[in-house]
Amino acid sequence: MSVKVDVQLDCKGLSCPMPIVRTKKAMDQLEPGQVIEVQATDPGSLADIQSWAKNVGHQYLGTKQEGDLLKHYLRKAGNYVMKERKYPRMIQNEELIQKLNSDKNIYILDVREPAEFAFGHIPGACSIPLVDLENRIAEVPKDRTVYVICRTGTRSDMAAQLLTGHGFENIINVVPGMSVWTGPVEQEN
Known part of the structure; x- marks a missing residue:
């Protein structure tokens, strides 16, 4: 699986909550819709990244594991929030x-x-x-x-x-x- 990312963030060797702290700072620099790949080695980062993304409204796309390396993919929330749908069908x-x-x-x-x-x-x-x-x-x-x-x-x-x-x-x-x-x-x- 090849995933196009806009930013790669190296959090290898960091224990939670540091990958979340660094991811939050990096997400602030992204445009809505852009994708970040967070590289981490802490197994706890999987649940933490998913939970954090859900709580703040960003989209957790998935995680690929390569040996001890976890590559988490997140998409920054868009600014195209629409209250009601206009298309009738x-x-x-x-x-x-x-x-x-x-x-x-x-x-x-x-x-x-x-x-x-x-x-x-x-x-x-x-x-x-x-x-x-x-x-x-x-x-x-x-x-x-x-x-x-x-x-x-x-x-x-x-x-x-x-x-x-x-x-x-x-x-x-x-x-x-x-x-x-x-x-x-x-x-x-």
Whole structure:
């Protein structure tokens, strides 16, 4: 699995809570959506990093272990918080899971960032990050129903609006999205 990171942070040899302290300072320097790789050797850092990210609102993407080295991946929280969704056609996660079981010709467009996609996505989903969608819109089929998914339904709502504005007719926003997805998931190798 290859994860594109914006910053690498060396916390090897430090005991908790020092990896958290250093990660917090490094996150303050990142732009929303950027990914940091925190390299640590303290086994306790796994639970600590996950808990800290959840408590402060950043996204814990996952951890890769290479021998004694733990590489934790976090994505800085975005500033695109939206209170209500504007795109009217939605489907709940559970309904999409049922469709996946009965229809193998489903087109799923995942508009999360590449690192989010790498750590877990619906098998067969196409990855086009929201920031790239307008430039890659020709890759999305107009002749199929397109189920758009992100982490929480916010970016997918914006993507659904964008696609509809470009003449797409069969667009459905999947809510609440991958943050609570219980269906099949695969990771990039």
